[in-house]
Amino acid sequence: MTADQAGIYSALTEIFREVFMNDDMQISPTLTAKDVPGWDSFKQIEIMVSVEERFGIKLNTREIDSMKCVGDLAAVIAAKAAA
Amino acid sequence: MQHLRWLPPAADARARLSALDRAGGEVWKQAVALAGTRLDFVATNRLDAIVQRHQGAVPPADLAAPPVRLAVLGSATLTHLHAPIRVAALRRGISVTTYENDYGQYLQELLDPRSALHEFRPNAILFSFDARSLTQGVHAALDAEAAAAALQAAEALILQCWQAARDGFGCPLMQQTVLDSFPALLGNNEHRLPGSRSWFVHELNASLRRLADRHGVDLVALDQAAARDGLDAWHDPALWHRSKQEVSPAAGPAYGDLVARLIAARAGRSYKCLVLDLDNTLWGGVVGDDGLEGIVIGQGSPLGEGFVAVQEYARELARRGVILAVCSKNDEANAREPFEKHPDMVLRPADIACFRANWDDKAANIRAIAAELNIGLDALVFLDDNPFERNLIREQLPMVAVPEVPDEPALVPAILADAGYFESLRLTEDDRLRTAQYQENRAREQLRASSSDIEGYLRGLDMKLIWKRFDPVGQQRIVQLINKTNQFNLTTRRYTDEDVAAIMADPDAFGLQLRLLDRFGDNGIIGIVIGRKNDDLLHIDTWLMSCRVLGRQVEPATLTLIADLSREMGATRLRGEYIPTKKNGMVRDHYVKLGFSLIASEPDGRSLAELDLAGFVPTPTFIQMTEG
Missing domain, CATH: 3.40.630.30 (Gcn5-related N-acetyltransferase (GNAT))
Structure with missing residues (x-):
């Protein structure tokens, strides 16, 4: 994992902990909505809006729909933040 | 766009939320304190969840306002606004339980006495209709007559809801105005296209204002908020398509505050008095050091005009019933001199109902102001440019509202207005006369002081x-x-x-x-x-x-x-x-x-x-x- 990726995952961990109100939550690139109780469409939106605010980017509908796991989300963030 | 910018940011909010959740027990008081800081929507949801989990449906018994059972009825997704409404009420020490109708079923539930809505027994109802459902059937090919008929139909639907709510529950009603998220078709002269949905929303909002006054319904003026903050601050078209959330989650805390201040106003819990610091709050400079001639106030200087704007806004508030008081660290004679003698001052001695200028700490003076005016400390808003004084009051008198104050005086009136401290549902003749009444009270006090006995005073x-x-x-x-x-x-x-x-x-x-x-x-x-x-x-x-x-x-x-x-x-x-x-x-x-x-x-x-x-x-x- 590169330094940039580590930074992204560290920020994402904070976001997931806040959204799911679980201070011990751990995330990994392969984590999907099915793995997390309560990860419904509302939580999905909370995660996306939080990511947008945290990284100062805007996620579009195509990007959001193509994400299958946390790794996909991190990849989009890395690409957008670098641009 | 920074929502809730009058609230102090809490850098340690996440840690405080975690700690509160772990501690559990009686969380109400600390939750109220956290609700008084600028929390984003995720932190707001968390705070709400903590209160729900540890406090349950049982608020502390000794709250100043009775618990509110609020039904939020609407046509689109509103689930994400419930926690922000509850937290904004918490900010004002009010306990709110909310109810949400099944998707799209608001009218059926209103009319059916066996519905879950009736079982909930609301004592307040908020109608929140999205622009898409209210403009169904409106399109650019409509002529003026057809557009007018569509407007009447929308009005009739809303009136039917109000009537059903009145009949069923006899409780106060709130109606959210409609958010115009439609792109223009003609442009600057959109009003010349009868079937423009954007113009239709504008017309419907005008109707709602007229009807709300006639039917005693209070408006949640989302249209005005969006006009002030920009549509993007409130609405995200992509999120509308994804989740039918017309108000975006990020704006939830701001929406909640609009609703909660109406609830507070209904419960008599709006703030009543604006307590003003003087040096660098009402004028530039320090009157004790710079002297009457040295302070910056009045036309001809950009900074002086900014302070004039602050004073003018305060005077306008006073004219509609907000009490003004002064709390300043100064020698009293120095502090009073600009009010009495400076030609460019807007505020004059007669505008100030209670004047405290001395070297005591401000918490003591604010207590004295509340006592003299005979109002609760929780009816006071304290405006001071000095962060030290603001933090002192927030710590010692947490019930006093203390807004953040921008370095630019020209921006202060908007902060005070946006904060909605003095939300009023209507104005009575007594409101107009309030400051004069407090002045008369002072004359009565003088008579009392000069009367040798209480009987002589009362007779006099x-x-x-x-x-x-x-x-x-x-x-x-x-x-x-x-x-x-x-x-x-x-x-x-x-x-x-x-x-x-x-x-x-x-x-x-x-x-x-x-x-x-x-x-x-x-x-x-x-x-x-x-x-x-x-x-x-x-x-x-x-x-x-x-x-x-x-x-x-x-x-x-x-x-x-x-x-x-x-x-x-x-x-x-x-x-x-x-x-x-x-x-x-x-x-x-x-x-x-x-x-x-x-x-x-x-x-x-x-x-x-x-x-x-x-x-x-x-x-x-x-x-x-x-x-x-």
């Missing part, structure tokens, strides 16, 4: 108590007093316009409005009494008074009036009731002091007292009573 006031039964003319003020009087209020029963109209129509009840005049002026309507007769017993359902007239013998004079009217109705006994709240301890022994006998007192502090009218001898007073 030439008081006249003019009483009238409830009538449509006084109704606004009656409802306002019933809903905002907290201290001198025996039962704190809150009544709506409909309730007051029902009392007027009931032959076995009376509602009295009392106005006190004296040689210094008209105190306005200062007392409300509601009596209900059952056989020979007259139950005093409500007795409330403005604290401004305490110690003026109004209580015994009012009792004499109640006794006379009750006898006329055939009653032989009066029954008085006391229901304790956080704020009305001052009237705990009200009835006993007036000669009633205690007949019951409960462990929770409630008590009943009776007075036998046959043996009642009125206490002589210096008040002349007349029916007016």
Whole structure:
């Protein structure tokens, strides 16, 4: 994992902990909505809006729909933040 | 766009939320404190979840306002707004439970007495209709006649909802205005296209304002908020398509605050007084150092004009009933000099109801201001450019609202306005006269100081108590007093316009409005009494008074009036009731002091007292009573 990726995952961990109100939550690139109780469409939106605010980017509908796991989300963030 | 920018940011909010969640137990007080900081929507949801988990549906018993059961009825996704509404109410110390209709089923639920909505028994309802559903069938090919018919149909739907809600629940109604998220079709002259959905929304909002006034419904002016902050701050078209959330989650906390301030206003919990610092808040510079000529205020300097804008906004607030006070670390003579002598000052001595300039700490002075004005500390907003003083008051007097103050004075009026501290549902004649009334009070104080004894003072006031039964003319003020009087209020029963109209129509009840005049002026309507007769017993359902007239013998004079009217109705006994709240301890022994006998007192502090009218001898007073 590169330094940039580590930074992204560290920020994402904070976001997931806040959204799911679980201070011990751990995330990994392969984590999907099915793995997390309560990860419904509302939580999905909370995660996306939080990511947008945290990284100062805007996620579009195509990007959001193509994400299958946390790794996909991190990849989009890395690409957008670098641009 | 920074929402809730008047609230102080809490850098450690996440840690405090985690700690509160872990600690559990009685979380209410700390949750109120956290709600007073600028939390984003995720932190807001977390705070709400903590309160739900640890406090459950049971708020602390001693809250100043009764719990609110709010039904949020609408046509799109509103789930994400419930937590922000509850947290914004928490910010004002009000407990709100919410109900959400099944998707799209609001009308059916309103009309069906067996619906979950009816089971919920709301005591407040918010209608939040999205622009798409209200503009169904409106398109650019419509002619003017068809567009007008569509507008009428939308109005009729909304009126039908209001009527069903009134019939079903008789509770206060709120209607959110419609958010115009439609792209323009013509452009600058959009109003020339009858079927423009954007223009349709504009017209519908104009109708809603007219109808809301006619039907006694309060508006949540989302259209104005979006006009101020920009549509993007409130609405995200992509999220609308994804989740049918018209108000984006990021704007949830701001939406919640708009709703909660209306709830607070209904409960008489709006702030009443703006306490102003002086140096670098009302003018630039330090009057004690720079002197009268050295302070920056007035035309010709950009900074001086900014301070003029602050003063003008404060004066406008005063003209509509907000009390102004001064709290400054200064020698009093120095502090007063600009008000008296500086030609460019907008605020003058007569605008300030209470002036405290000395070297005591500001918390002590703010306590003194609340005591002198006879209002609660939780009715005060404290404006000070100095972060040290702001933090001191936030720590020592957490019930006082202390907004963030930008370095640029020109931006201060907008912050104060956006914060919605002084939200008012309507204006009464008494509101317009408020500052003058506080000034008259000061003249009364001077008479009291110069009178050698209290009797001489009361005699010298030439008081006249003019009483009238409830009538449509006084109704606004009656409802306002019933809903905002907290201290001198025996039962704190809150009544709506409909309730007051029902009392007027009931032959076995009376509602009295009392106005006190004296040689210094008209105190306005200062007392409300509601009596209900059952056989020979007259139950005093409500007795409330403005604290401004305490110690003026109004209580015994009012009792004499109640006794006379009750006898006329055939009653032989009066029954008085006391229901304790956080704020009305001052009237705990009200009835006993007036000669009633205690007949019951409960462990929770409630008590009943009776007075036998046959043996009642009125206490002589210096008040002349007349029916007016």
